[in-house]
Amino acid sequence: MxxxxxxxxxxxxxxxxxxxxxxxxxxxxxxxxxxxxxxxxxxxxxxxxxxxxxxxxxxxxxxxxxxxxxxxxxxxxxxxxxxxxxxxxxxxxxxxxxxxxxxxxxxxxxxxxxxxxxxxxxxxxxxxxxxxxxxxxxxxxxxxxxxxxxxxxxxxxxxxxxxxxxxxxxxxxxxxxxxxxxxxxxxxxxxxxxxxxxxxxxxxxxxxxxxxxxxxxxxxxxxxxxxxxTGAGVGHVFVDASADPQKAVDVVFNSKTHRPSVCNAAETVLIHKDAKETGVNVLNTLQSSGVLLHVDPTAATWVTDAVAATEEDWATEYLDMEMSVKIVDDIAEAIEHVEMYSTGHTEVILTENLSNAERYIAEVDAAVVMINASSRFTDGGQFGLGAEIGISTQKLxxxxxxxxxxxxxxxxxxxxxxxxxx
Amino acid sequence: MxxxxxxxxxxxxxxxxxxxxxxxxxxxxxxxxxxxxxxxxxxxxxxxxxxxxxxxxxxxxxxxxxxxxxxxxxxxxxxxxxxxxxxxxxxxxxxxxxxxxxxxxxxxxxxxxxxxxxxxxxxxxxxxxxxxxxxxxxxxxxxxxxxxxxxxxxxxxxxxxxxxxxxxxxxxxxxxxxxxxxxxxxxxxxxxxxxxxxxxxxxxxxxxxxxxxxxxxxxxxxxxxxxxxTGAGVGHVFVDASADPQKAVDVVFNSKTHRPSVCNAAETVLIHKDAKETGVNVLNTLQSSGVLLHVDPTAATWVTDAVAATEEDWATEYLDMEMSVKIVDDIAEAIEHVEMYSTGHTEVILTENLSNAERYIAEVDAAVVMINASSRFTDGGQFGLGAEIGISTQKLxxxxxxxxxxxxxxxxxxxxxxxxxx
Missing domain, CATH: 3.40.605.10 (Aldehyde Dehydrogenase; Chain A, domain 1)
Structure with missing residues (x-):
C-alpha cells in the first residue's frame, strides 16, 4: 500500500x-x-x-x-x-x-x-x-x-x-x-x-x-x-420591513429560481415580521412555480403546503427548487442568522432604508453583499471579469x-x- | 489523550x-x-x-x-x-x-x-x-x-x-x-x-x-x-562577469554581514568564472571580517582557509557568518542553481549588462529580485510599507x-x- x-x-x-x-x-x-x-x-x-x-x-x-x-x-x-x-x-x-x-x-x-x-x-x-x-x-x-x-x-x-x-x-x-x-x-x-x-x-x-x-x-x-x-453557497435574501414589494418578489424569485443548481442561487429567505403582505406574496410566488418551502413556525401561519424547517435546513445548500424561510423580528436577527449559517458567498438585502442598507453592507461578512439585486449577479461574466475560474468563499x-x-x-x-x- | x-x-x-x-x-x-x-x-x-x-x-x-x-x-x-x-x-x-x-x-x-x-x-x-x-x-x-x-x-x-x-x-x-x-x-x-x-x-x-x-x-x-x-531565506547574490568590482564587494559584503541572523541576509554567492579578480576580492573581504566560506572545487583554488561545500550547504540557511560559494560558467548556470536551492525570498544580481539584468528579473522566481542592491533591503520599513508582520515566501x-x-x-x-x- x-x-x-x-x-x-x-x-x-x-x-x-x-x-x-x-x-x-x-x-x-x-x-x-x-x-x-x-x-x-x-x-x-x-x-x-x-x-x-x-x-x-x-x-x-x-x-x-x-x-x-x-x-x-x-x-x-x-x-x-x-x-x-x-x-x-x-x-x-x-x-x-x-x-x-x-x-x-x-x-x-x-x-x-x-x-x-x-x-x-x-x-x-x-x-x-x-x-x-x-x-x-x-x-x-x-x-x-x-x-x-x-x-x-x-x-x-x-x-x-x-x-x-x-x-x-x-x-x-x-x-x-x-x-x-x-x-x-x-x-x-x-x-x-x-x-x-x-x-x-x-x-x-x-x-x-x-x-x-x-x-x-x-x-x-x-x-x-x-x-x-470555491463555491460553497448557502446564501440568504433578507426582505426588510421597508422593502419595495415588487422588487422583493422579483429579486427573491430570481435569486432562487433563475438557476437553482448553482452556488449563487439563494437558499434561504429571511422576512421582516412587519413585511407580512410582501412576504406572503414572495412565498406564494415561489410556491406557484414549484419551490418547496421549509418554513419556521411563524411562516407556517403565512402559507400552506410547506414543510417545517429543521435545524439542518438552515445550513443546507439545496441546489434545487427548495428554500428555507424564516420570519425575523428585526435586521439584527437577520444579521445574526446570516452570521450563523452563511457560507460567505453572496448575501442580499431588500430595503428602501438607507441606514439598514449601510448596516448590512458593514456587518455582513461575505464575498459579495448586495442591496436590491439578485444573488445571481455574483459571477465573473456579470462582473465584467471576462473569465471565471470559480467563486472564492475564502478570505485569503x-x-x-x-x-x-x-x-x-x-x-x-x-x-x-x-x-x-x- | x-x-x-x-x-x-x-x-x-x-x-x-x-x-x-x-x-x-x-x-x-x-x-x-x-x-x-x-x-x-x-x-x-x-x-x-x-x-x-x-x-x-x-x-x-x-x-x-x-x-x-x-x-x-x-x-x-x-x-x-x-x-x-x-x-x-x-x-x-x-x-x-x-x-x-x-x-x-x-x-x-x-x-x-x-x-x-x-x-x-x-x-x-x-x-x-x-x-x-x-x-x-x-x-x-x-x-x-x-x-x-x-x-x-x-x-x-x-x-x-x-x-x-x-x-x-x-x-x-x-x-x-x-x-x-x-x-x-x-x-x-x-x-x-x-x-x-x-x-x-x-x-x-x-x-x-x-x-x-x-x-x-x-x-x-x-x-x-x-x-x-514567512521568512525562509536561502538567498543568493550572483556576481556576473560584467559586475562593477566595487559594487560587487560592497553589495555581497553588506548582504551577508550587515545582520547575518535574519532572513534577508544572503547565504550563497555565485560568481561568474570570468569575474575572478572581483570574485577573489569579494571572498577575501568576507573572510577578513570573519565569514567562514563553504566553497566549490573551483573557488577552493581562489582562496585558502575555506571548507569544502557539501550538497547540504547549498540548501542551508546559515543565519550566521558563513556563506556558500560557487563559481558558475554563465548566467544560465547561476539561474539553474538559484532555481534548485532558493527559497524564493530575495535574489540579487550584480551586473552592468542590460540583457542579463532583464533576464534575471524575468527568469528568477522569488518574492524580490534585485539588480545591484543589497538583499538587506527586503524589509517592510525599507519598502516604505510602514509596518511589517513578516516576509511572505509563498505566492498566494x-x-x-x-x-x-x-x-x-x-x-x-x-x-x-x-x-x-x-
Missing amino acids: TVQLDSVTQQIATITKAARTAQKTLGRASRAEKDAALAVMAEAIDANRAAILEANAKDLQRGQENNTADALLDRLQLTDERIDGLVSALGELASLPDPIGNVLRGNNLPNGIRMQQIRVPLGVVGAIYEARPNVTVDIAGIGIKSGNAVILRGGSAAETTNGVTISVLRDALEANGLPADLIQGIDELGRDGANALMTYRGGVDVLIPRGGPGLIRTVVEQAAVPVIE HARGPMGLEELTSTKWILRGDGQIRH | TVQLDSVTQQIATITKAARTAQKTLGRASRAEKDAALAVMAEAIDANRAAILEANAKDLQRGQENNTADALLDRLQLTDERIDGLVSALGELASLPDPIGNVLRGNNLPNGIRMQQIRVPLGVVGAIYEARPNVTVDIAGIGIKSGNAVILRGGSAAETTNGVTISVLRDALEANGLPADLIQGIDELGRDGANALMTYRGGVDVLIPRGGPGLIRTVVEQAAVPVIE HARGPMGLEELTSTKWILRGDGQIRH
Missing part, C-alpha cells in the same frame, strides 16, 4: 516538474503568442468535436450503466452547442487584456533604488473537479492566458472525454510552439493521484477544487498545498468571482546602482 | 469565538478610534515597562537555567531601549493610513448596478512565534490598525513576558472602549493549544508562523487553517514584505434597484 502510494506521488512529482519546466517557456511568451495559442486551441476543439463527442458518449453510457443521477449526467454531457460555447470562450479569452507584467505599485526609495511590484503567473495550477468536461477547456484556457501550467483531475466519470480533450489541447499547444506539458491530466492515476496532488508539497502552487460541498471539504481538509476554496488571496488576475502572484523588482544598507 | 486534546480544542473554539465577536466592534471603529487605541497601547507599554522587564528577567533566568543558546537569549531579552522601540512603533502605526474601506476596483454594470470592491479586515489573525516578546507588541499593534483580532502563541520561553505584555495591552484596549478580547494569548495552553489553533477550522482566518525553518515547516505541514509562510495572497494591506481581505458591494438576471 505504502509502495503503491509512493509510486503515485513519484508520478505526481514528475508531472508537476514537467509542468514547471513548461511554464517557464510560457512565462516568457508575449501576449500575442499566448493569444495565438488560445486561437489554435479554439480551432482544435472545433475541428475535433466529433472525437470529443464520441468520447463523451462513452462516458455517458458508462454513467447510465452505473445508474448515475440525471443532474450529474446532464453536467457530464457535451453537445454541439456546448462545444460551440467552449470554442467561443477560448476566443473571448484571447481578447481579454493580459494581466502579466501589470505594475501594481512602485516608487523610488529614498536611496535611489527604483522599486516596482508586478504581476507574475502563479506557476502551476491544479484543479480537481467532477464530471464537468467543460471545466477542462475553461481552466486550460484561463491557465494559458494567465501564464500558468495546469494539472487537471476531472474525475473518473468524465475521464474518456477529458482524455481526448486534453490530447487535442496539447497538440494545439505544440502546433503553436508551446510545450504540451502546460496542460496535463491525471485521471488515469485515480484517487491516489488526486490525493498525491493534494499532498505533494512543491508540486502545484495552488489547488482549486470545483464541485459539490463534499469534494471541496475533502480537498480543503486533506491538502498540504495551498488551496482556494481571492474573494468572490476569480478571473485572470486571481491566478497571478506578484514579484517585487528593485533596480539599484550598488546601494547597501547602513 | 483524545479527551485532553478535545478539551484544548474546545478552549481554542471559545477563544477564537470571543475574538470574532470582539472583531465586529473593531470592524466598525473609525480610523480615529483605532489610532487612539494604539496611542493608549503605546502609553501603557511605556508606563508598565518595569513590570514587563521584571517578567522578562524571569524568562531569561529560566532560559539560562535551561542552557538556552545565547542567540535565543538575545532575542528573548527586552531592554529599556527595545521597549522604547516598541512604544515608538505603536506610535508610527497610528500615523499610517488606514487600509480598511479603500476602494480597489469599481464601476457601473451595464444594468445599472453600482459595483465596488473594498478592503475589509481578515477577521481573526493567529500568530505562532518563538521567544520574541517584541513580536507580541508588533502583531497586536498591526492587528488593531488593520481591524483584526489577534491570537498570539509566543512560546514557552517567553511566556511570562508575553503574559504581562498582553495583559497591559488588553487593559489599554478596554480603557479605550474596545473589547480586551481583540488581543488574546494562548501560551498557557502549551503545545496542544498551538496544535489546536493550527487545526481548528473556523477559528482563525489566517495563521502566520514567525520563526526558524523548523517552526514554519511544522505549521505549514500541520495546519488545516490558511497559513502564510501576499509575496514579500507584508504590511497592513496584506492583513486585509476584500468585499464586493453591489447596489442595485431591483435588478434581476435574465
Whole structure:
C-alpha cells in the first residue's frame, strides 16, 4: 500500500516538474503568442468535436450503466452547442487584456533604488473537479492566458472525454510552439493521484477544487498545498420591513429560481415580521412555480403546503427548487442568522432604508453583499471579469468571482546602482 | 489523550469565538478610534515597562537555567531601549493610513448596478512565534490598525513576558472602549493549544508562523487553517562577469554581514568564472571580517582557509557568518542553481549588462529580485510599507514584505434597484 502510494506521488512529482519546466517557456511568451495559442486551441476543439463527442458518449453510457443521477449526467454531457460555447470562450479569452507584467505599485526609495511590484503567473495550477468536461477547456484556457501550467483531475466519470480533450489541447499547444506539458491530466492515476496532488508539497502552487460541498471539504481538509476554496453557497435574501414589494418578489424569485443548481442561487429567505403582505406574496410566488418551502413556525401561519424547517435546513445548500424561510423580528436577527449559517458567498438585502442598507453592507461578512439585486449577479461574466475560474468563499488571496488576475502572484523588482544598507 | 486534546480544542473554539465577536466592534471603529487605541497601547507599554522587564528577567533566568543558546537569549531579552522601540512603533502605526474601506476596483454594470470592491479586515489573525516578546507588541499593534483580532502563541520561553505584555495591552484596549478580547494569548495552553489553533477550522482566518525553518515547516505541514509562510531565506547574490568590482564587494559584503541572523541576509554567492579578480576580492573581504566560506572545487583554488561545500550547504540557511560559494560558467548556470536551492525570498544580481539584468528579473522566481542592491533591503520599513508582520515566501495572497494591506481581505458591494438576471 505504502509502495503503491509512493509510486503515485513519484508520478505526481514528475508531472508537476514537467509542468514547471513548461511554464517557464510560457512565462516568457508575449501576449500575442499566448493569444495565438488560445486561437489554435479554439480551432482544435472545433475541428475535433466529433472525437470529443464520441468520447463523451462513452462516458455517458458508462454513467447510465452505473445508474448515475440525471443532474450529474446532464453536467457530464457535451453537445454541439456546448462545444460551440467552449470554442467561443477560448476566443473571448484571447481578447481579454493580459494581466502579466501589470505594475501594481512602485516608487523610488529614498536611496535611489527604483522599486516596482508586478504581476507574475502563479506557476502551476491544479484543479480537481467532477464530471464537468467543460471545466477542462475553461481552466486550460484561463491557465494559458494567465501564464500558468495546469494539472487537471476531472474525475473518473468524465475521464474518456477529458482524455481526448486534453490530447487535442496539447497538440494545439505544440502546433503553436508551446510545450504540451502546460496542460496535463491525471485521471488515469485515480484517487491516489488526486490525493498525491493534494499532498505533494512543491508540486502545484495552488489547488482549486470545483464541485459539490463534499469534494471541496475533502480537498480543503486533506491538502498540504495551498488551496482556494470555491463555491460553497448557502446564501440568504433578507426582505426588510421597508422593502419595495415588487422588487422583493422579483429579486427573491430570481435569486432562487433563475438557476437553482448553482452556488449563487439563494437558499434561504429571511422576512421582516412587519413585511407580512410582501412576504406572503414572495412565498406564494415561489410556491406557484414549484419551490418547496421549509418554513419556521411563524411562516407556517403565512402559507400552506410547506414543510417545517429543521435545524439542518438552515445550513443546507439545496441546489434545487427548495428554500428555507424564516420570519425575523428585526435586521439584527437577520444579521445574526446570516452570521450563523452563511457560507460567505453572496448575501442580499431588500430595503428602501438607507441606514439598514449601510448596516448590512458593514456587518455582513461575505464575498459579495448586495442591496436590491439578485444573488445571481455574483459571477465573473456579470462582473465584467471576462473569465471565471470559480467563486472564492475564502478570505485569503481571492474573494468572490476569480478571473485572470486571481491566478497571478506578484514579484517585487528593485533596480539599484550598488546601494547597501547602513 | 483524545479527551485532553478535545478539551484544548474546545478552549481554542471559545477563544477564537470571543475574538470574532470582539472583531465586529473593531470592524466598525473609525480610523480615529483605532489610532487612539494604539496611542493608549503605546502609553501603557511605556508606563508598565518595569513590570514587563521584571517578567522578562524571569524568562531569561529560566532560559539560562535551561542552557538556552545565547542567540535565543538575545532575542528573548527586552531592554529599556527595545521597549522604547516598541512604544515608538505603536506610535508610527497610528500615523499610517488606514487600509480598511479603500476602494480597489469599481464601476457601473451595464444594468445599472453600482459595483465596488473594498478592503475589509481578515477577521481573526493567529500568530505562532518563538521567544520574541517584541513580536507580541508588533502583531497586536498591526492587528488593531488593520481591524483584526489577534491570537498570539509566543512560546514557552517567553511566556511570562508575553503574559504581562498582553495583559497591559488588553487593559489599554478596554480603557479605550474596545473589547480586551481583540488581543488574546494562548501560551498557557502549551503545545496542544498551538496544535489546536493550527487545526481548528473556523477559528482563525489566517495563521502566520514567525520563526526558524523548523517552526514554519511544522505549521505549514500541520495546519488545516490558511497559513502564510514567512521568512525562509536561502538567498543568493550572483556576481556576473560584467559586475562593477566595487559594487560587487560592497553589495555581497553588506548582504551577508550587515545582520547575518535574519532572513534577508544572503547565504550563497555565485560568481561568474570570468569575474575572478572581483570574485577573489569579494571572498577575501568576507573572510577578513570573519565569514567562514563553504566553497566549490573551483573557488577552493581562489582562496585558502575555506571548507569544502557539501550538497547540504547549498540548501542551508546559515543565519550566521558563513556563506556558500560557487563559481558558475554563465548566467544560465547561476539561474539553474538559484532555481534548485532558493527559497524564493530575495535574489540579487550584480551586473552592468542590460540583457542579463532583464533576464534575471524575468527568469528568477522569488518574492524580490534585485539588480545591484543589497538583499538587506527586503524589509517592510525599507519598502516604505510602514509596518511589517513578516516576509511572505509563498505566492498566494501576499509575496514579500507584508504590511497592513496584506492583513486585509476584500468585499464586493453591489447596489442595485431591483435588478434581476435574465
